[in-house]
Amino acid sequence: MWQGLLSSFNMATPLITFSSDFGTREHYVGAVKGVLLSTNPDVQIVDLFHDVPSHDILAGAFSVAGSCPLFPSGTIHLVVVDPGVGSSRRGLIASTEKHLYVAPDNGVLSLIFEREPVSRVVSIEAEHYYRQPVSSTFHGRDIFAPVAAWLSRGVDLTKFGPEITDHRRLSLPPLRRLETGGLQGLVLHIDKFGNVITNFRAADLKSLPAMDRPFRLQVGDLVIEDFVKCYEESPEGRPFLILGSGGYLEVAALKQSAGQILNVRRGSRLVLLFE
């Protein structure tokens, strides 16, 4: 099936998306793009996000899962959130039915693999594809960018190293049934708008018999009862529950930051209460 993708590469402009925690104050993003284009001048680079908090693998994983699956078949996704750069952590190429991912082996691809089943994972070891000399602090430029560019030129992923199966997964704490009957989850992400994204998923909730009954969300001392279908249904400043665009239950507040109103941060505990 991957052969089909490769031939689609050969027919059209190859597409590489680029996501990182590099910010846009310095040269890091530009350096990676320079290496991509020097290795394959025909590639089209698409910026996804570069302002993930520094070294925040979970935030990177969350944002990769929310954007990468939407790209056309054959897209190569380059993801560099890499706090362990220069250490013994491996580099990965992973193929799914539609896409190739190039990233450090630190869990940043964990959430995407829940959405797009991974078919093969290769540990990047073929040093002749690297930019030389390889620095110990910028593998985005020296290893991941040239590998992504060579992939876009049609080099098969098996040429870059041995297949592996023990790549790292982030272990998100699972939802937990409380003795009181509630279901305990947590804050997965707080976005730029202050929306509080939980790890309760629509799919999870539907499978619970309790979902036939009304539910409320307990956040510290606060209990949120309103469940709305769109932001505007709720009075300004009062937090409410909504099914977010990523399939997670969210807490939002009209034109305000629910995160600030609730005074929560990522990892804060939440409890779904059923009548």
Next chain:
Amino acid sequence: MWQGLLSSFNMATPLITFSSDFGTREHYVGAVKGVLLSTNPDVQIVDLFHDVPSHDILAGAFSVAGSCPLFPSGTIHLVVVDPGVGSSRRGLIASTEKHLYVAPDNGVLSLIFEREPVSRVVSIEAEHYYRQPVSSTFHGRDIFAPVAAWLSRGVDLTKFGPEITDHRRLSLPPLRRLETGGLQGLVLHIDKFGNVITNFRAADLKSLPAMDRPFRLQVGDLVIEDFVKCYEESPEGRPFLILGSGGYLEVAALKQSAGQILNVRRGSRLVLLFE
């Protein structure tokens, strides 16, 4: 005339600019790009700005007006500053002589229509062009992106819904003649450099007989007298008047933030005084 634009689409790479308040911390920008490229793999996406303050329609309108008119004929401008997402607010496609705009109907296109007379406005209603299922919180991904991409593939704007004329306009307070003889305006925008952009326009000022006489700008208790042609003419730290690049009268200060020196914010009142 629009037929001419469509045929220019067919000849060259279609161009879609993308502006939003999504920031670049998360997946929102990337998700929109994925849908654009999945719907039309031949499109070239150009980022304009994504760090407009959240939900700030006026700031979005200001920045759209400052950049979109400069693009080649046939460019499609996708603008997603959308605090009313999921509510009953409509989505729009608007055509001007040179460009197509896709945006929520909330006034974010108001200022561009002052520069590029709008020829037709369509309310987006043809759901078969949407990405399904349509979320209630991310119409940028589910409605506006696919519509922009289908437009770039040559679908006529009339296919997306009925023509309307009652799209929303922002009502900026007009300049006001004071009994004292002054002219009252306001701070329209404060930019990244701290330049204070007013709603006094060169064109407005020239039409006033008073412009033959010298003028000063009153900002609270402060009166600014210097009118310079370039930043460097003025001593460091002292605010001065200058005709800005967007055609508005601005207050600036050499290598400093005039906004901080004047202690103003958007909407603060200003008075032009004539001798």
Next chain:
Amino acid sequence: MWQGLLSSFNMATPLITFSSDFGTREHYVGAVKGVLLSTNPDVQIVDLFHDVPSHDILAGAFSVAGSCPLFPSGTIHLVVVDPGVGSSRRGLIASTEKHLYVAPDNGVLSLIFEREPVSRVVSIEAEHYYRQPVSSTFHGRDIFAPVAAWLSRGVDLTKFGPEITDHRRLSLPPLRRLETGGLQGLVLHIDKFGNVITNFRAADLKSLPAMDRPFRLQVGDLVIEDFVKCYEESPEGRPFLILGSGGYLEVAALKQSAGQILNVRRGSRLVLLFE
């Protein structure tokens, strides 16, 4: 030799990188891109960085040097960090063996010229290439963008003005031998991750006989002794020395900001101590 580059322009998609201190809150970046694409619709624009601190020429120079050399031969680099806009400062086109640079004559190209010897520098004076009318506050849009776009269409750099040799260089204080035997340098840059980049270069250090002996770095009252090859070798929170990806000696701290731990800023003095 430049003729070879020009013919490579004619064969492929011309590439213009774009770097600035414009931020992405407003229309400034988009306005420049609009002019580039209106002047040459075939150009591919690549964003390098736009969040350099306002008016910070040295930060711009540092980031240009870290990214521009990595691009393919024939790339045009547009750099707009321009505190002197509208003054008598000149605009430049500079050619090196591989690249063309378009920038204000304020030193922002100084560090790149240390890496890529400059072959010719032209003062931009041919007003018929400008966008008219030329504002006094936005030469990025009105002068530099059209010049870069006309270059990408194959216009020879000599058409834009006379050759000059007295373009401005930033004068970084050189390393200084202290009587105590130490070598005094300074903090050149602190990056998004808090890494403290010094002006001690690997090449400089190697040429010193003292490098055969161990060295430590004195920062105020603190002396840093650990020199590691990768970030992970060091205990969390303890600053260490590392050879950075740009060839400079850096102080870093595992998953923390070395800049905050050391309480330094750009320009802070540092002393290399030898045993």
